[in-house]
Every structure is written in C-alpha cells, then in structure tokens.
Amino acid sequence: MGSLDSNFSVNSTEFKPLDPEEFRKQAHTMVDFIADYYKNIETYPVLSQAQPGYLRARLPETAPYRPETFETILQDVEKSIIPGITHWLSPKFFAFFPATVSTAAFLGEMLCTCFNSVGFNWLASPAATELEMVVMDWLAHMLKLPKSFMFQGTGGGVIQGTTSDSILCTLVAARNRTLENVGVDNIGKLVVYGSDQTHSTYTKACKLAGIYPRNIRSVPAGSDTCFAMSPVALRKVIDADLAAGLVPLYLCVTVGTTSTTAVDPLEDLADVANDYGVWVHVDAAYGGSACICPEFRHYLDGIELVDSLSLSPHKWLLSYLDCCCLWVKQPGLLVKALSTNPEYLRNKPSESDSVVDYKDWQVGTGRRFKALRLWLVLRSYGIANLQSHIRSDVRMAKMFEGFVKSDPRFELVVPRIFSLVCFRLNPHPGSYPGYLELLNKKLLEWVNSTGGLYMTHTVAGGLYMLRFAVGATLTEECHVVAAWKLIKEGADVLLRSKDAT
Amino acid sequence: MGSLDSNFSVNSTEFKPLDPEEFRKQAHTMVDFIADYYKNIETYPVLSQAQPGYLRARLPETAPYRPETFETILQDVEKSIIPGITHWLSPKFFAFFPATVSTAAFLGEMLCTCFNSVGFNWLASPAATELEMVVMDWLAHMLKLPKSFMFQGTGGGVIQGTTSDSILCTLVAARNRTLENVGVDNIGKLVVYGSDQTHSTYTKACKLAGIYPRNIRSVPAGSDTCFAMSPVALRKVIDADLAAGLVPLYLCVTVGTTSTTAVDPLEDLADVANDYGVWVHVDAAYGGSACICPEFRHYLDGIELVDSLSLSPHKWLLSYLDCCCLWVKQPGLLVKALSTNPEYLRNKPSESDSVVDYKDWQVGTGRRFKALRLWLVLRSYGIANLQSHIRSDVRMAKMFEGFVKSDPRFELVVPRIFSLVCFRLNPHPGSYPGYLELLNKKLLEWVNSTGGLYMTHTVAGGLYMLRFAVGATLTEECHVVAAWKLIKEGADVLLRSKDAT
Structure with missing residues (x-):
C-alpha cells in the first residue's frame, strides 16, 4: 500500500471521468461486446465449471495505482470473468426460475443509469x-x-x-x-x-x-x-x-x-x-x-x-x-x-x-429511476406480445412434460401449472426412495457437468425431484428438445453403469 | 382493458425480445442519445420545474396492447420525461450529496446488466x-x-x-x-x-x-x-x-x-x-x-x-x-x-x-453482479486518479468557502471538513433568527427557481443554513464561480426588495 503515498504525479485537471466523447466511444465498444456475447452465448457451458477461489488466484491483491486501459479490462472479462459465469441468459438454462430479459429492458436500464x-x-x-x-x-x-x-x-x-x-x-x-x-x-x-x-x-x-x-x-x-x-x-x-x-x-x-x-x-x-x-x-x-x-x-x-x-x-x-x-x-x-x-x-x-x-x-x-425499464418493456412489446411470451414458455414446458410422459423410465412428480416441470427418473416403480434420490442426484450432476444445460432440484413432500424451468428469454423449442435428449442420454449412461443399479 | 381479450392476432414465434442484432442497433442509438444528453446537460434547468401530476396527465391510463416503436418512446423521453427530471449529473447540481458517476462505472453497469x-x-x-x-x-x-x-x-x-x-x-x-x-x-x-x-x-x-x-x-x-x-x-x-x-x-x-x-x-x-x-x-x-x-x-x-x-x-x-x-x-x-x-x-x-x-x-x-461497476472504476482510474478526484472536489469547495468569507453579507455557519460548505446570508449581524431563516429560505427559492443551480438547506443546532455540496462529476471551477455569482445576484435582489428587509 506504499503506492498510496507515492510521488507519482497526477494532473487532476486532466482527469475527466465523464467526458461525453470518451463515453460515446467506449460505450459503443461495449454494446458490440454485449451483442456478440448474446450472439455466441450458446457456445459457453451454462453452469460455470470454475472451482472455488479460481478468481482470487488470478487477480492482484490490491487495486492498481495507475489507470489501466479499457481494452485490458475487456480482455480480462473474457479471460477471467466469463469462465466463472453461470450463464443465466443461455437458452440452455432451465434452473431455479430463469431471469428474463429483453432489449427494451436493457435500453430502459441504460436510461436509468444515464440520468442517475x-x-x-x-x-x-x-x-x-x-x-x-x-x-x-x-x-x-x-x-x-x-x-x-x-x-x-x-x-x-x-x-x-x-x-x-x-x-x-x-x-x-x-x-x-x-x-x-x-x-x-x-x-x-x-x-x-x-x-x-x-x-x-x-x-x-x-x-x-x-x-x-x-x-x-x-x-x-x-x-x-x-x-x-x-x-x-x-x-x-x-x-x-x-x-x-x-x-x-x-x-x-x-x-x-x-x-x-x-x-x-x-x-x-x-x-x-x-x-x-x-x-x-x-x-x-x-x-x-x-x-x-x-x-x-x-x-x-x-x-x-x-x-x-x-x-x-x-x-x-x-x-x-x-x-x-x-x-x-x-x-x-x-x-x-x-x-x-x-x-x-x-x-x-x-x-x-x-x-x-x-x-x-x-x-x-x-x-x-427503475420505472424506465418497465415502461420500455410495456410500450416496446405491448400487452399482446407479453401474453404471447408467457404462452410460448408454457407451451414449451408442456412439450417437455409430453417428453417425460412418453418415456416410461421417467415420471412427473407434480402436476404442471405454469412453465416448470417437476419430474424424476424412476425406471423401476416401487424402488426404495433412497435409491431414487441417489439416482436422480447422479443424473442431475451428469447433465449439469456437461455444460449442455443447467437444471436444479428440489424436495417436496419428502420427494427428491428435478426441476425443469422453461423461460430463459433465448430458449426456443430446439433447446428444449436438445435438453431432453441430453437428459435421456444421462439416464442411459447411468442405467447402464453398475453404480446406479 | 377489453383489449386484453381482443382477437388481435400475434404470432408468438416471431416475438424475439432479445435478438442480438436488433439489440446492437438499438443500443448503439441509445449510446448516442446518452452521450448527447451528457454533452448538453448544462442546457437544462437543474431542478425540474414540473408541477405535481404533470406526467400522469400526459400518459395514457393503460399500457398499449400493440407494440410501439423505439423512436416514439425516445421522443417521449425527450418530451415528457426530461422536463420532469432533476438533473443530478448537471455540473450545476450542488444539492444533498451529489451522486457521482463515470464512464467506467457506466460500462461496468452495462456488463452487469448484460450477464444478468x-x-x-x-x-x-x-x-x-x-x-x-x-x-x-x-x-x-x-x-x-x-x-x-x-x-x-x-x-x-x-x-x-x-x-x-x-x-x-x-x-x-x-x-x-x-x-x-x-x-x-x-x-x-x-x-x-x-x-x-x-x-x-x-x-x-x-x-x-x-x-x-x-x-x-x-x-x-x-x-x-x-x-x-x-x-x-x-x-x-x-x-x-x-x-x-x-x-x-x-x-x-x-x-x-x-x-x-x-x-x-x-x-x-x-x-x-x-x-x-x-x-x-x-x-x-x-x-x-x-x-x-x-x-x-x-x-x-x-x-x-x-x-x-x-x-x-x-x-x-x-x-x-x-x-x-x-x-x-x-x-x-x-x-x-x-x-x-x-x-x-x-x-x-x-x-x-x-x-x-x-x-x-x-x-x-x-x-x-454489482462488483463489476466498482472493479471497472478502480482499474480504469487507479487509486491515483480517484485521490485526485476527491482532492479536486475539496479544492473547489475551499474556493467557494473563500467566496463566502470574502463577502461580508454572508457567513460560514459550520467549519468545512470535506466538500460541503454550510453558509447563510446574514447581512445585518444580530438579526432576529426568524428573519434570517426567512431571508435564506427566500434566497434558496430564488436561486433554485432560476434553474441555474440547485442547492438545498438544513437546520442544525437550531440554525437554518444553506448547503453547497461540491461533487457532481461534471462540475468544474467555472461552475462554482457561476454558482456564487448567481447566489450573490439573488442576495442583491432580495436585499433591494422591501419584502426581505
């Protein structure tokens, strides 16, 4: 921390943290960075495969005394931050409840930040x-x-x-x-x-x-x-x-x-x-x-x-x-x-x-000024599109529900109401509950470790079950189909292996 | 609300709330809108001159059923939102404590929103x-x-x-x-x-x-x-x-x-x-x-x-x-x-x-993911620039303090510690406290109604005083000089008028 008191000279009159033209230039770069991230989001493993402490090991222990360039920082975002991100916006994200987004809300958020x-x-x-x-x-x-x-x-x-x-x-x-x-x-x-x-x-x-x-x-x-x-x-x-x-x-x-x-x-x-x-x-x-x-x-x-x-x-x-x-x-x-x-x-x-x-x-x-975000969403899409967005998620969840019902090794555990399907692998009805829980835990771990989708679990009424929550904004039918294929593949692998039986 | 159940047909498969190329296009437009706002921010009255209820009267009672264009919405921001904004980022904002900002933090906030x-x-x-x-x-x-x-x-x-x-x-x-x-x-x-x-x-x-x-x-x-x-x-x-x-x-x-x-x-x-x-x-x-x-x-x-x-x-x-x-x-x-x-x-x-x-x-x-904002600020500017930013605000507050001390009609009420100056107009020492409070209230109202600056007040130890808080990111010495000029002008006007004496 000696640097705090060092003699490095900084000309305060030159430090302009909000120069409009510098802002314009860098914010345009950031827009392209983000648009590209959204375009390529499927290429990342959904669930971060990082280990505890991975980031601390990569970053210095103290903040820099002198400025670093925007380009350096963006490179670090690519190199050090993105590998530690669980991609909530990935179309292959079916965990928890998805956090939904939209261009309109992003623009509203930019405006909110702008006015501060x-x-x-x-x-x-x-x-x-x-x-x-x-x-x-x-x-x-x-x-x-x-x-x-x-x-x-x-x-x-x-x-x-x-x-x-x-x-x-x-x-x-x-x-x-x-x-x-x-x-x-x-x-x-x-x-x-x-x-x-x-x-x-x-x-x-x-x-x-x-x-x-x-x-x-x-x-x-x-x-x-x-x-x-x-x-x-x-x-x-x-x-x-x-x-x-x-x-x-x-x-x-x-x-x-x-x-x-x-x-x-x-x-x-x-x-x-x-x-x-x-x-x-x-x-x-x-x-x-x-x-x-x-x-x-x-x-x-x-x-x-x-x-x-x-x-x-x-x-x-x-x-x-x-x-x-x-x-x-x-x-x-x-x-x-x-x-x-x-x-x-x-x-x-x-x-x-x-x-x-x-x-x-x-x-x-x-x-x-949070209302801007909601205002832009409601106006940009209108009630009609928002209703159709809800219905589209529900339709995809119904489709997944159909997949589960069509495979005798699986079962629905709770009736579906909205766009969440609670199900489990139960290949041998009448199995000991502890076995079923272990089997489904293994299945969950297997699919999540592929990076090809991210699901989570819950326990209700004493039953361990898998939660498949449709709703990530970029999810389309093809992703639900691919997810089901991966889940079935996981079941095949597990049921073939000795450990699981 | 009949529209909710209307037969207007929406093709849900076409509704893509986060199309990366649409996002790119609109976000670039928004960046320019914001950069222009920052460039022209001095042209707005700092304190909104809107009257209670002004916005409700301008907006429809319900959300639209059909989508509206981004251009329409941006026009409404110009026409209806900006007149109701108190411009916290204006270099003429000296109220409360200013809420400071920077390009780096804006970029960090964009990234935070991006990943969600x-x-x-x-x-x-x-x-x-x-x-x-x-x-x-x-x-x-x-x-x-x-x-x-x-x-x-x-x-x-x-x-x-x-x-x-x-x-x-x-x-x-x-x-x-x-x-x-x-x-x-x-x-x-x-x-x-x-x-x-x-x-x-x-x-x-x-x-x-x-x-x-x-x-x-x-x-x-x-x-x-x-x-x-x-x-x-x-x-x-x-x-x-x-x-x-x-x-x-x-x-x-x-x-x-x-x-x-x-x-x-x-x-x-x-x-x-x-x-x-x-x-x-x-x-x-x-x-x-x-x-x-x-x-x-x-x-x-x-x-x-x-x-x-x-x-x-x-x-x-x-x-x-x-x-x-x-x-x-x-x-x-x-x-x-x-x-x-x-x-x-x-x-x-x-x-x-x-x-x-x-x-x-x-x-x-x-x-x-709020840490991104702070991370970008600390790295983009470095400790050196952040220190110089604090010192620059303090130096401008000291300058304003000097102005107050140099005019016998004014007095400092509390010793300055950081970048806030607590002062009051007190042209006739020994005046009745109620008179002083009224005089300073009138001065505050006068300067704020010009739109040329925004200050606030407080009462401590029974004393009514004006608060001049330096720190808005865009504030430079010229703004402090102009603010003092306006305050003096207000004092001149008030002290000349019969009401005040």
Missing part, C-alpha cells in the same frame, strides 16, 4: 416518481387488480428490489398497526403464517422484523393438496394461537411456489385470514406474471380481499434484475411505518401532501 | 461472488482498514444497495447475538445509540428490526462540538440505561453527517462502546470515500475497534447508484442472522463451507 436520478422524494426527480406511479397502475390494469390497489383508486404500487423487501415493508406496516392496538410490549405475541412451501425469505423477513422465531408458523402443505396451503389447516392453527393468547398478524399466500409452482387457494385463505383481521400478502413473484393472460387470471381470484401483492417482472416479464412490483391497498399504513422527515429533505410539494415520496414506501432512502 | 447473473450463492455465478470479494478487499486496502475486515484476514465485505440495508443487516446480527444471551423475550430492553445528527434512516432501520421506539437514543450534538457526538455524553446515556435495567446494543458513529458532514470522534466513541460490549457501526456513506487520501485517513483512526463499517461509492467514488460497501469483522454473525437454506438452493460448494453465499449477507435472496 435519485428519487427519494418527488422533488428530487418528479419524473422518476410519477412514471413509477403510472407503470404500476398500468401493470395493475393488466392483472385486472381492483382499483383499491391503484393510484387511480385508493391504493398504489411501488417498485422494490426483491420480494424480501416487499414482504419486510408490508410486514412492518402490519406489525405497527397491530402494536398500536395491543401495545409495543406485546411484540412477542405476534404470529405470522405461511406454508412449508413459502419462500425461505419470508421466514427471514419475519425474523428481521423482530417476530419471535417461535411465532413463525409453517402450515404443512403436502402432495395431497399439490403443495398448496389448506384453508382448513390455517384456521386450526390460528384458532390454536388465539386460544394460547397470541395475536395473529400476517399471512403470506403464494401464487407459484419456488419448489413446485404450487398455487395457494387465495380466496379461501383470505376469507379465513379476514375473519381474524390478519394482514394478507400475496407473493406472486413468479406466477403473478402469467396472470396477464386471461386463462391464468383465475389464480388471482379473491385478490380484492387481500392487503398487498408482490410480483417480480425480473422473473417472467423480461425486465432484468432487480424489479419487484408491490401493490398495497392502504399506502398510508406503509408510509406511517416507513416515513422519515429529516430537515434536509423537507420541501414544499412533500409538505403540501400532494405528492408521493417513495422513500416512505421502502427500506432505504436512495432509489434509482 | 443472479449471485445469491457462489454456484449461481462464481465470478459474481469472487469478484465482489476481491474488490471489497481492494477498497479495504485503499482505506487502510485492518485485515480483520478483509477476506484476506478474518472478516469480509459485501456490496449492499444502501446504507439502510447495511445498518439493518448489522443491527439484526447484533440484536440476535445479544438476544441469545438475554433471551428473546427481552427484545424490549435493547437500546440503540446515535446522535441527533445521525441519518434518519438509522432510526428507521432500528424500528424495522423491532427495537422499541422508546429505546432509540439520540445523543444531542450541538454547535459546541461542531455537531459531532460527545463520548462523555454517550457514556452518561449508556450508564443511565444500564441503571434502568436496559441492555445497550448498538452504536452508529457517523463520518460525515448528512446535514453538515460532521465527523463523530470514532476512536473515543468506540472506546466507550467497547466498555459495554455494544456493537459499533460506522456510517461513512459520504466521508469514508475521502479516506482513500492520506490527509483524510485520520477520520477513520480507531476503526480496528469497531464491528462494521459502511461507505457508499455512489456518493463520492464515481459509481452510479446504488452501491454501498459494508465490511464486517465477524461475517459469521451476519450469516447466522441472515442465512436461509432451502432445498432448492442446496449445492456441494455451499455445503462444503468453502465459499461465500452472499444471500446470507443481505436482506434479499436475488442479487446483481
């Missing part, structure tokens, strides 16, 4: 706040949400980073509303509800908000309900809590669970929760996007009964990370829980109460 | 995790942090979105550690400490984490200490809490407060806190960046005594939003508080404990 508007309150960048209000209402219309969730009505929406943020903010709003009635010293009596299929981040958000771990309920949701939460079971759990002198607070309903895309029965669950004054949040991070198609909209039936809903366009609406849309019926409760009012942010529009200050709808103060 | 790697755990994109570990160690070296904060030592760093996230995560780690000793039912006894100059988001984070509002202490920090927290006062408050049977938990020390860039005496405060086993967090969001220069590093003296430190390169290290670096001495405590382990994310490297899974260091699960 910090929209903590209205005045700090009126367009950032107002465009967000507009696109949140647009998306609400596309989902046929009631006006009670729109700025055009009595509610409103906000773009959060992730589902975790959405849950944390609404949970704290609910918590504070209830504590006002029961007293802050009763925080230890507040109980929250989800199923054992609810996303792990829900439990984490509850713990962050000071809900006692012992008061976080996971209602079992097994294969008998296709991994959906049972309203009858929920009511029993709530009744038991009430009988124990506890205070039911918050319910998280999932439309499209992460393991198997199970859909909790929203309307019936909300009916139960409403009987007890419990805040109902709907986590539709993945499944919600499909509800812009009339044939899927029924999964949101009863949405007028809930308090808040979140949905992540970065999952299925072509938006790049990170973009989670949250709608609430009573923005006032959110603002009451999250508002700050330091002197240095005071201004006339905020004080006249005529504007929305989004810093009071989220955890942090600073926020980017 | 979701780095929740190591395996999901090894390069994303490992590059973040490397750049966090690089920056730690630049700040001369002890090895106890580095991966090269026993600690480590992570890129969060905002300071709020950094505080929330460390606070919850501290909370859980203490609750393990005193029992979860004693959450109501936990007390947290800051000064009345600590950022408002600190109180918000404490409330989010379930700290009782009555247990959030704001130690008064007045003009006698230049708005820095007093270690003596802190000890008294802690002793009183202990005497009342409460449990001191967490202290937030600020290096560069938002109001006046006051620097809390880190070492002495940490000494006090350590006597009581209180977790010490240093919020150096703004001031920390200056500490890469040897002449400012002493503001971090005593850093080896604290538990965590956060600093936002988006404020002063040319990184664009959002980028907040958090270092912790005991990553294990963070992971213990924030880890999740759902089956569908299980993988061999994570289970072998040989890798970092950053989802366990933050609120959310998903995360972008």
